[in-house]
Amino acid sequence: MIIDKYAPIGVFDSGVGGLTVVRELMRNLPQENIVYFGDTARVPYGNKSKETVLRYSRQIIRFLETKDVKAIVVACNTASALAMDTIEKEINIPIIGVVIPGVHTALRTTRNNRIGVIATDSTIKSNLYQTLLRSNNSEITVFGKACPLFVPLVEEGWTKDRITYEIACRYLDDVLDKDIDTLIMGCTHYPLMRSLLKKVVGDDVTLVNPAYETSVALKKLLEDLNLQNPGDFVKEKKFQCGRYRFFASDAVERFNTFADTVLPCEVESAELVQIEDF
Amino acid sequence: MIIDKYAPIGVFDSGVGGLTVVRELMRNLPQENIVYFGDTARVPYGNKSKETVLRYSRQIIRFLETKDVKAIVVACNTASALAMDTIEKEINIPIIGVVIPGVHTALRTTRNNRIGVIATDSTIKSNLYQTLLRSNNSEITVFGKACPLFVPLVEEGWTKDRITYEIACRYLDDVLDKDIDTLIMGCTHYPLMRSLLKKVVGDDVTLVNPAYETSVALKKLLEDLNLQNPGDFVKEKKFQCGRYRFFASDAVERFNTFADTVLPCEVESAELVQIEDF
Numbered sequence: 001m002i003i004d005k006y007a008p009i010g011v012f013d014s015g016v017g018g019l020t021v022v023r024e025l026m027r028n029l030p031q032e033n034i035v036y037f038g039d040t041a042r043v044p045y046g047n048k049s050k051e052t053v054l055r056y057s058r059q060i061i062r063f064l065e066t067k068d069v070k071a072i073v074v075a076c077n078t079a080s081a082l083a084m085d086t087i088e089k090e091i092n093i094p095i096i097g098v099v100i101p102g103v104h105t106a107l108r109t110t111r112n113n114r115i116g117v118i119a120t121d122s123t124i125k126s127n128l129y130q131t132l133l134r135s136n137n138s139e140i141t142v143f144g145k146a147c148p149l150f151v152p153l154v155e156e157g158w159t160k161d162r163i164t165y166e167i168a169c170r171y172l173d174d175v176l177d178k179d180i181d182t183l184i185m186g187c188t189h190y191p192l193m194r195s196l197l198k199k200v201v202g203d204d205v206t207l208v209n210p211a212y213e214t215s216v217a218l219k220k221l222l223e224d225l226n227l228q229n230p231g232d233f234v235k236e237k238k239f240q241c242g243r244y245r246f247f248a249s250d251a252v253e254r255f256n257t258f259a260d261t262v263l264p265c266e267v268e269s270a271e272l273v274q275i276e277d278f
Numbered sequence: 279m280i281i282d283k284y285a286p287i288g289v290f291d292s293g294v295g296g297l298t299v300v301r302e303l304m305r306n307l308p309q310e311n312i313v314y315f316g317d318t319a320r321v322p323y324g325n326k327s328k329e330t331v332l333r334y335s336r337q338i339i340r341f342l343e344t345k346d347v348k349a350i351v352v353a354c355n356t357a358s359a360l361a362m363d364t365i366e367k368e369i370n371i372p373i374i375g376v377v378i379p380g381v382h383t384a385l386r387t388t389r390n391n392r393i394g395v396i397a398t399d400s401t402i403k404s405n406l407y408q409t410l411l412r413s414n415n416s417e418i419t420v421f422g423k424a425c426p427l428f429v430p431l432v433e434e435g436w437t438k439d440r441i442t443y444e445i446a447c448r449y450l451d452d453v454l455d456k457d458i459d460t461l462i463m464g465c466t467h468y469p470l471m472r473s474l475l476k477k478v479v480g481d482d483v484t485l486v487n488p489a490y491e492t493s494v495a496l497k498k499l500l501e502d503l504n505l506q507n508p509g510d511f512v513k514e515k516k517f518q519c520g521r522y523r524f525f526a527s528d529a530v531e532r533f534n535t536f537a538d539t540v541l542p543c544e545v546e547s548a549e550l551v552q553i554e555d556f
Contacts, residue, residue: 041320042320043325047318047321049529052319052528148433148434149427152426153427163441163445250326250327251325
């Protein structure tokens with residue numbers, strides 16, 4: 001199969017959180033085109049079962065394939081945790097999740113082999129981070145903590161708020177007591193409260209941002225496969241460089257508002273998709 | 279059309295919140311059979327568009343009709359606010375939402391014609407409470423406030439927590455400044471934090487619980503239509519009295535756990551339904 005280098009990268013998430021991954025892709029791979037899909041009609045995935053998340057992910061991949069994407073980024077920790085292992089066997093283009101890049105960075109970062117993971121309830125219960133970290137290094141001890149209030153707090157805009165700080169202290173108290181030196185922000189919303197989390201964990205703990213690590217890993221993957229967008233302007237080509245398109249399954253206006261606060265550049269309004277039709 | 283008095287009442291909600299309505303139905307209409315559906319695969323509705331909530335509600339009503347229900351309770355404020363006016367024209371059995379009973383009680387309760395409403399973002403933005411309250415009495419002034427953190431706080435179990443108290447004070451500050459004497463808890467989860475809310479609003483403000491008011495209104499509706507379950511045991515009848523069945527579109531175990539904390543009696547485990555097939 002010949003893949004068009006100029007084709008866009010497909011990125012999807014359960015909602016708007018994956019825009020933190022898009023932000024890193026825009027910064028680190030500025031020549032790439034991006035098609036983003038946010039499943040705002042069915043958000044959140046974090047409290048849904050593996051079967052449901054897998055079914056939703058397959059629908060979204062079928063939609064992204066209609067946009068001729070050359071690679072797919074699963075910018076949702078829950079979908080990466082629950083659906084990646086199955087869907088990567090079902091498609092013919094490169095696919096990358098946000099979990100593995102975060103895991104590799106955490107393994108390189110830790111000095112004392114004690115790593116914390118904060119994420120949604122489903123991601124923590126899936127034990128995926130724990131399994132992956134320990135399968136790479138059996139000396140590692142992992143301490144997971146579900147933080148279900150963080151996403152609504154970020155969406156409320158309270159990312160620098162005293163109440164959010166107090167809630168973060170309560171959530172992280174146990175994990176910090178375990179003497180971790182590395183903490184993975186295992187949910188795409190969490191980098192948006194990074195500075196507050198940094199205050200809570202202190203200077204001795206390194207925060208790992210899987211969104212950033214994913215952009216680095218994708219860059220390497222495209223180079224290895226010789227699939228980087230050359231960034232030259234070729235008139236007859238179907239795709240132009242650095243073009244971004246956004247799709248959502250519901251509440252497009254709210255999507256646009258959130259996108260404006262997260263992304264480093266002005267983008268066109270999101271388009272509505274009936275994702276159940278795919 | 280002849281409706282079977284022994285048939286169950288169908289109750290639905292976007293998730294587990296509607297169980298607070300079931301709780302009131304069990305207490306106030308103990309002879310009635312209940313079939314409950316919680317759309318846990320697509321919860322929450324509060325941030326979804328009118329079109330999507332309407333589509334989901336129609337699917338659920340088609341499912342409930344397969345259970346031969348004699349009446350339907352829309353135990354979801356968002357669905358009551360966004361979909362009721364359309365779906366009540368489309369079905370042949372009585373249907374009642376949680377919004378109107380709460381509105382009528384608030385109108386009877388207020389002395390100074392200043393009423394507050396707390397609810398999800400969509401319910402507040404729909405302006406339904408404001409419109410209904412004022413269409414009954416144009417002297418009424420309504421102060422609405424979206425409280426998006428309350429649902430995750432209740433689901434976290436922090437219903438008597440100092441942090442929840444602080445968040446409630448912040449949300450309600452503006453509304454209380456408006457000298458309201460009545461506050462409608464316009465989201466099914468909120469009655470579960472009733473005692474904390476009572477502390478925040480003080481003795482001068484009456485809290486209206488639409489779940490309770492709905493059970494009273496349904497009782498009257500069934501009496502008026504001569505549709506109450508007689509409560510006698512009739513062997514050849516298809517339905518027995520006081521029987522409860524629960525269905526959910528996902529994460530049935532989490533549903534059961536929540537149901538155990540909310541309902542006044544032991545109930546059978548929820549059954550899984552692929553609601554998109556309806």
